Amino acid sequence: MSDTDIDLDExxxxxxxxxxxxxxxxxxxxxxxxxxxxxxxxxxxxxDPDFKRAPIEEDGxxxxxxxxxxxxxxxxxxxxxxxxxIRIIEKGADFGGTWYWNRYPGAACDVxxxxxxxxxxxxxxxxxxxxxxxxxxxxxxxxxxxRYDLRRAALFQTLARKLRWDAGRARWIVExxxxxxxxxxxxxxxxxxxxxxxxxxIPGIETFAGHAFHTSRWDYAYTGGDESGGLTGLADKxxxxxxxxxxxxxxxxxxxxxxxxxxxxxRTPASVEVRANRPLTDDDFAGLEPGWQRQRRDxxxxxxxxxxxxxxxxGDSWTDIIRSVMPRLENGExxxxxxxxxxxxxxxxxxxxxxVAATVRDPETAEALKPWFHYFCKRPCxxxxxxxxxxxxxxxxxxxxxxxxERFTPAGAVVAGTEYPLDxxxxxxxxxxxxxxxxxxxxxxxxxxxxxxxxxxxxxxLTLHGMQTHGFPNFFMMAIAQAGAAVNYVHTAxxxxxxIAQIIAETRERGATRVEPSLAAETxxxxxxxxxxxxxxxxxxxxxxxxxxxxxxxxRKAALNDFYAGGPMAYIEHLRDWRDAGGFPGxxxx
Ligand code: NA7
Numbered sequence: 042m043s044d045t046d047i048d049l050d051e052x053x054x055x056x057x058x059x060x061x062x063x064x065x066x067x068x069x070x071x072x073x074x075x076x077x078x079x080x081x082x083x084x085x086x087x088x089d090p091d092f093k094r095a096p097i098e099e100d101g102x103x104x105x106x107x108x109x110x111x112x113x114x115x116x117x118x119x120x121x122x123x124x125x126x127i128r129i130i131e132k133g134a135d136f137g138g139t140w141y142w143n144r145y146p147g148a149a150c151d152v153x154x155x156x157x158x159x160x161x162x163x164x165x166x167x168x169x170x171x172x173x174x175x176x177x178x179x180x181x182x183x184x185x186x187x188r189y190d191l192r193r194a195a196l197f198q199t200l201a202r203k204l205r206w207d208a209g210r211a212r213w214i215v216e217x218x219x220x221x222x223x224x225x226x227x228x229x230x231x232x233x234x235x236x237x238x239x240x241x242x243i244p245g246i247e248t249f250a251g252h253a254f255h256t257s258r259w260d261y262a263y264t265g266g267d268e269s270g271g272l273t274g275l276a277d278k279x280x281x282x283x284x285x286x287x288x289x290x291x292x293x294x295x296x297x298x299x300x301x302x303x304x305x306x307x308r309t310p311a312s313v314e315v316r317a318n319r320p321l322t323d324d325d326f327a328g329l330e331p332g333w334q335r336q337r338r339d340x341x342x343x344x345x346x347x348x349x350x351x352x353x354x355x356g357d358s359w360t361d362i363i364r365s366v367m368p369r370l371e372n373g374e375x376x377x378x379x380x381x382x383x384x385x386x387x388x389x390x391x392x393x394x395x396x397v398a399a400t401v402r403d404p405e406t407a408e409a410l411k412p413w414f415h416y417f418c419k420r421p422c423x424x425x426x427x428x429x430x431x432x433x434x435x436x437x438x439x440x441x442x443x444x445x446x447e448r449f450t451p452a453g454a455v456v457a458g459t460e461y462p463l464d465x466x467x468x469x470x471x472x473x474x475x476x477x478x479x480x481x482x483x484x485x486x487x488x489x490x491x492x493x494x495x496x497x498x499x500x501x502x503l504t505l506h507g508m509q510t511h512g513f514p515n516f517f518m519m520a521i522a523q524a525g526a527a528v529n530y531v532h533t534a535x536x537x538x539x540x541i542a543q544i545i546a547e548t549r550e551r552g553a554t555r556v557e558p559s560l561a562a563e564t565x566x567x568x569x570x571x572x573x574x575x576x577x578x579x580x581x582x583x584x585x586x587x588x589x590x591x592x593x594x595x596x597r598k599a600a601l602n603d604f605y606a607g608g609p610m611a612y613i614e615h616l617r618d619w620r621d622a623g624g625f626p627g628x629x630x631x
Pocket of ligand 1: 063235241242243283284285286287288289306307308309420444445446469470471472586587588
């Protein structure tokens with residue numbers, strides 16, 4: 042399509058119309074966590090429910106909360122610094138974090154394995170596919186744990202509950218749900234970004250009498266099969282699914298293949314692009330020079346963060362848009378042409394809609410599957426069988442016109458007055474995102490002088506680099522609020538953990554008992570975030586709501602939860618410069 046075929050103003054009008062259909066007054070309150078009213082749905086299907094162990098009392102060096110990639114990388118980098126007394130507390134029965142919980146059929150990473158999986162060079166690992174499956178990623182987490190001898194540090198099926206800074210002993214005292222009392226000089230909280238499943242507060246949902254589960258707690262005992270499919274238990278079942286985000290798009294082709302009938306209740310259509318997965322072989326890695334992964338990851342994060350790079354090393358659907366809107370170079374400096382970027386973005390979104398039209402046979406279904414929002418408003422999805430699923434006779438798309446399911450009855454879901462009887466309801470409704478740090482982490486954190494972090498952060502986080510906060514010495518967070526938001530969070534996490542491990546090493550070398558950001562350094566960083574976030578927030582207000590836009594919220598909390606405006610690669614470079622500068626300016630040691 043040529044640029045002149047795109048009427049930008051008309052498109053903007055259409056986007057605004059679609060956003061208005063989806064806007065709701067209850068914002069974030071439209072969701073509730075899995076664990077409260079629906080505690081049974083939060084049960085871990087992979088763990089031994091009868092697991093017991095005696096409580097532990099110990100005094101260690103570093104306590105890490107969470108055994109996903111962030112926690113594992115923190116452990117690995119600390120081992121590299123020679124720290125032996127590490128303890129890792131993990132809710133699940135194994136390492137893996139996101140990939141421990143999300144074992145739904147089709148679960149795979151949408152970022153290329155060569156940039157997503159950390160430490161490929163250190164471990165000499167060759168991923169099997171371009172886009173790795175969940176089970177392979179989880180197994181790889183186990184390999185990192187073995188390599189850095191982290192398994193002996195782990196307390197699985199354990200939740201950290203309360204952290205209290207004991208100034209007299211210069212120790213954090215950590216209590217868990219299993220009665221442990223662990224003292225540690227340093228605490229690194231790695232509780233995840235999208236780790237608390239959320240449910241929509243749809244009227245009557247609690248009365249639904251069929252079988253229901255969230256995708257992050259997939260019930261294979263009911264569906265049969267495994268991550269690769271074979272859901273034979275659904276052969277005589279009418280299944281409904283709510284959620285057409287990254288998860289829904291991966292699950293739906295499997296449900297479509299096995300259910301007697303599948304109803305897809307759609308609120309906002311996903312933007313679904315080409316995935317083009319393929320096996321990787323040694324040839325893909327032949328001739329790569331040491332340091333190749335850092336170069337490749339930096340390149341991917343630069344391009345997907347909207348920056349300039351002379352080459353595109355990954356060259357997939359993620360980087361395609363950047364290729365087409367690459368800023369021009371003037372005197373060696375990249376210069377963004379705002380109008381050209383706007384047109385390229387519209388062209389990209391139009392291409393996504395044309396793919397729907399070319400794939401889905403029923404014109405009405407195809408029309409309903411077309412996304413009408415700015416390409417950057419929501420995380421794009423990548424799949425080569427999703428759209429085809431809607432050509433099956435046993436699949437019905439129920440387009441809710443941006444409203445979602447109206448209500449539930451014991452028999453099923455109601456949309457626009459029509460009841461759809463269901464045997465099984467699959468909730469692909471996502472996870473809490475930047476709601477409230479302590480609430481999401483499930484932690485009560487009491488710092489210097491008895492100050493509760495949730496009180497200090499009542500209006501939103503106050504940090505230096507998104508990783509440390511004044512008055513909470515020797516405490517680190519792995520998060521993205523006030524940090525760099527990369528498409529590939531593991532890249533950010535890797536740089537954050539290298540920084541944290543170096544700060545801890547320096548604290549030990551100095552013989553200091555506490556390290557924390559000065560109030561002045563923290564205030565300056567927060568101001569940088571809030572100022573820098575203005576342009577992005579203005580853009581998000583034009584978007585169809587979702588977790589990127591904080592469901593359309595405008596208050597200070599949303600601004601404080603925002604990201605480093607220079608982009609993820611600039612944030613990473615800022616951390617590198619800070620590490621290299623020596624002495625970590627902005628930190629106070631005692
Ligand atoms: P997402 O991306 O948050 O998707 C959740 C989906 O659930 C999305 O399509 C929502 O529609 C839908 N939803 C939520 N509430 C309702 C109601 N009430 N009715 C209908 N539909 C509803 O979560 P995912 O698990 O797919 O992906 C999470 C992240 O994992 C992803 O971003 C990647 O980082 C990997 P909406 O679009 O809000 O209208």
